[in-house]
Amino acid sequence: MSDTITPMMAQYLELKDQYQDAILFYRMGDFYEMFFDDAVQAAAALDIALTKRGKHDGADIPMCGVPVHSAESYLLTLIRKGFRVAVCEQMESPAEAKKRGSKSVVKRDVVRLVTPGTLTEDSLLDARRHNYLAAIAQVRDDTAMAWVDISTGVLRVMTCPVVALAPELARLAAKEVLIADGTEDSFRSLIEDAGASLTTLGRAAFDSTSGEKRLCDLFRVGSLDAFGAFTRAEVAALAGVTEYLDITQKGQLPLLRPPVQENRAASMQIDAATRRSLELTHALSGGRAGSLLDAIDQTVTAAGARLLERRLSAPSRRLDVITARQDAVAALVDDPALTEDIRDHLRGTHDLDRALSRLALDRGGPRDMAAIRNTIEAAQRLEQTLNKAELPNLLAEAQSGLTGHDAIHDLLDAALVADPPLLARDGGFIAPGYDANLDEARKLRDEGRSVIAAMQAEFIATTGINALKIKHNNVLGYFIEVTATHADRMMTPPLSDTFIHRQTTANQVRFTTVALNEIESRILNAGSEALEIEKRLYAGLSDSILAEQAHLGLLSRALAECDLAAGLAHLARREAWVRPDIDDSRAFTIEGGRHPVVEAALMRAGQPFVANGCDLTDTPIWLLTGPNMAGKSTFLRQNALIAILAQMGAFVPATSAQIGIVSQIFSRVGASDDLARGRSTFMVEMVETAAILNQADDRALVILDEIGRGTATYDGLSIAWATLEHLHDVNRCRALFATHYHEMSSLSAKLAGVDNATVSVKEWDGDVIFLHEVKKGTADRSYGVQVARLAGLPPAVVARAKVVLEALEKGEREGGGARKAVIDDLPLFAAIPPAPTPARPATSxxxxxxxxxxxxxxxxxxxxxxxxxxxxxxxxxxx
Structure with a gap:
């Protein structure tokens, strides 16, 4: 085979040169083909066959491909494996290319750059979660972060010091983060820790001056002051986001809502380690199942589910906001019939935000339009239901957003069939009677014979020649045929003015008319004409919808608000949750508190959950002791989760709760290492503990479990001791501190704000029975050997552990040199005779x-x- 580069391959290489950091999906008919290194990487990542096509520099050109109709699944796989994909489409048909010359290559161009933060297709996204693209910008000493979900149009920005970037990225779970060239060393670590893909842009993309003008043009305003008083760093971050969208979408910008400025002080601060520990939106095992979000999500719409995740990820610190949300939930808890009616109506709605986004990016279809029409209808029914009830402010505001969409609904209802196809190119989505030209084209397409028959009857009536026929052949097409005896009349005025002679045969004479020629042309082109008319009507409908996008966005938010309130009310009634009292005090009193995730798991297993109270109002720190497996970690976590649920505006799993606003929640529960950074389990523990001690304020809630366990006993005890004193004297926060260092219980006599609590157990025939009941007092021991026995350690190991434990406790009591003597006198493990197998007792x-x-x-x-x-x-x- 020749080593000469073909024109097509030359075109490929030219396009590939523009997208060196992406895999190029090169459209060739019904396939996207990949070549050279792209093919090698893609074949391995997608597990598809690697073939070859021609030669280059004496070597075979590797090639692989994926079908266009199933390309989305392959795209998702590549994106999840860290690749970026440049989608190159054919910009003309092969027939059009041939008109320019037999050797002309079909024009192709990249129409889109697909990256983790720029996905829009339903098949590539989780409908119940946002897909955020974030940008970090620095202007002198100020740092800001902007983020966007192009599938919903959400655009937010906040001033954010560098130290707070990691917690905020964890809150957003951003999929891709943009930074300026040259700042990788500053941000790479925190972006990778957040599990996001890092993308660099030229510094000009973050220029605040040119960026402000670009943003004003985008939102068609003279000044950004209409949306808020943005800092230069915030403008730079917004500019970086919009510049990247322009690059990846090739100028086809998504439908973005005006930017909203967020304030970190308005939300409870939760760092990344705490989010993982509490399993707020993801379980430690990975995935949504087993998380708090999964346990409480009763929403029936995608937008409602996304709103729930946003609220759960950033509980409010504003008392008026929390109260308004609680009022909405309480009203529906008190009216279960209304709650179920709301949920029934909402089941008939669709994801407006993502439908609008797809239409704006020209990736939507008639089915998106039908979804908007059907959602408006469901919203109208919902509004009528709400109109019969007395609503709290939040639901009343949502109700007002459900109205005012009659015009766009009527347009779509008249224009669209009941169940349209997915894509506009398939046609058949415009309802009969909406457009006369379309109806006529369809009639010609579908009923050509009847149209010709009607014309024949008309010609017979005009000429009075009953033998007149309209016929068709492949040479002449449609023609009028009469016998020779009638030909003279046809060629004599006035009939000759209408009928044009075409051909004479032995016995017949053939004519045509201008009208027949037009009908013939229209019949032959009726199918394509009908499709073109539908495409034109589709474009007009799309423009009409997008002109109403602001009002439709309000409708989407109203539906989400109703869904969330109804879902939380449904949950509260089903699980017997209560409305917590929230105030500005330092109170923290919970009676009958339960862990929602653990309780749900136990219920599925048919087991009860033991509820426990917690009162940190007068003594803000509890020192919790008790054996492993008794439920200390569950108790710690459940109180933190109750605080989060309360401040997001939900009811809580308890018999009663009074909580003073919590500014921050910190959790150091569980053990893990960070081998990639060379951090041991103990080092990770100390880093996270240091973050707590350095950041927690007097309104924080801190839960700590087994501080100091990763090192020598006295080292660990001393660190735990000092940590508790710092929390009490310096941070002055509310805290639950679980430990196996029983020596620390003496601190309750020295520190006024510390109280002792323990988890009850009972011993029975050498076994330990966990009661899971938290009460005031201290544990006398940890029952570790008994727990080891329950875990299945070999009996010989358990027996040996008991011997060693007794020796150590004896040495501890005797102290001094006696301690060492007792340990030295222990016989070696191997020297101990095996315990005799107990004889089987005689049976009765x-x-x-x-x-x-x-x-x-x-x-x-x-x-x-x-x-x-x-x-x-x-x-x-x-x-």
Whole structure:
């Protein structure tokens, strides 16, 4: 094969040169093809065959491809594996290319750059979660972050010091983060820790001056002051986001809402380690299942689910906001019939935000338009239902957003069929009667013969020639045919003015008319004409919808607000949750508190959850002791989760709760290492503890579990001791501190704000029984050996552990040199004779008789006789 580069391959290389950091999906007919290194990487990532096409520099050109109709699934796989994909489409048909010359290559161009933060297709997204693209910008000493979800149009920005970037990225779970060239060293670590893809842009993209003008043009305003008083750093971050969208979408910008400025002080601060520990939106095992979000999500719409995640990820610190949300939930808790009516209406709605976004990016279709129409209809029914009830402010505001969409609904209702196809190119989505030209084209397409028959009848009436026929052949097309005897009349005025002679045969004469020629052309082109008319109407409908996008955005937010309130009310009634009292005090009193995730798991297993109270109002720190497996970690976490639920505006799993606004929540529960950074489990523990001690304020809630366990006993005890004192004297926060260092219980006598609590257990025949009940007091020991036995350690190991434990406790009591002497006197493990296997106890007559019984074979009479026999064996006759 020739080593000469073909024109097509030259075109490929030219396009690829513009997108060196992306895999190029090069459209060739019904396939996207990849070549060279792209093909090698894609074939391995997608597990598809690697072939070859021609040669370059003496070597085979690797090639692989994926079908266009199933390309989205392959795109998703590549994106999840860290690749970016440049989608190159054919900009003309092969027939059009041939008109320019037989060797002309079909024009192609990249129409879109697909990256983790710029996905819009339903098949590539989780409908119930946002997909955020974030940008970090620095202007002198100020840092800001902007983020956008182009699938919904959400655009937010906030001033954010560098130290707070990691918690905010964890809150957003951003998929891709943009930074300026040259700042990688400053931000790479925190972006990678957040699990996001890092993308660099030229510094000019973050220029605040040119960026402000670009943003004003985008939102068609003279000044950004209409949206808020943005700092230069915030403008730079917004500019970076919009510049990147322009690059990736090739100028086809998504439908963005005006930017909203967020204030970090308005939300409870939760760092990344705490989010992982509390499993707010993701379980430690990975995925949504087992998280708090999964346990409480009763929403029935995608927009409602996304709103729930936003609220859960950033609970409010504003008392008026929390109260308004609670009022909405409470009103629906008190009216279960209204709640279910709302949920029923909402089940008929669709994801407006993403439908609008797809239409704006020209990636939508008639089905998106039908979804908007159907959603407006469901919203109208919902508004009528809400109109019958007395609503709190939040729901009343939502109700007002459900109205005012009659015009766009009527347009779509008149224009669209009930169940349109997915894509406009398929046609058949415009309703009959909406457009006369379309109806006529369809009639010609579908009923060509009847149209010709009607014209024939018209010509017969005009000429008075009953033998006149309209016929068709492949040479002449449609023509009018009469016998030779009638030809003279047809060629004599006035008929000759209409009928044009075309051909004379032996017995027949053939004519045509201008009208027949037009009909013929229209019949032959009716199918494509009908499709073109539908496409034109589709474009007009799309423009009409997008002109109403602001009002439709309000409708979407109103539906989400109703969905969230109804979902939380449904949850509260079903699980017997209560409305917490929230105030500006430092109170923290919970009675009968429960862990919502653990309780749900136990209920599925048919087991009860033991509720516990917690009162940090007068003594803000509890020192919690008790054995492993007793439920200390569950108790710690459940109180933090109750605070989060309360401040997001939900009811809580408790019999009552009073909570003073919590500014921050910190959790150091569980053990993990960070081998990639060379951090041991203990080092990770100390880093997270340091973050807590350096950041927690007097309104924070801190939960700590087993601080200091990763090092020597006295090292660990001293660190835990000092940490508790710092929380009490310096941070002055509310805290739950679980430990196995029982020596620390003496701190309650020295520190006024510390109280002791323990988790109850009972011993029975050498075993430990967990009661899971938290009460005031201290544990006398940790029962570690008993727990090890329950875990299945070999009996010899358990027995040895008991011996060593007794020796250590004896040495501790005797102190001094006696401690070492006791330990030195321990015999070696191998020298201990194995414990004898206990002899099987002798069985009684009753046991022997019972073992011989087969219950399934007993009749009622046999069973009664057996009872008498057993009773006789237990109580012999007096004789």
């Amino acid at each position: 007559q009753v046991e022997d008789r019972l073992r011989a019984i087969l219950p399934d074979e007993l009749t009622a009479r046999d069973a009664l006789a057996l009872i008498y026999d057993l009773k006789t064996m237990l109580t012999p006759d007096a004789d």
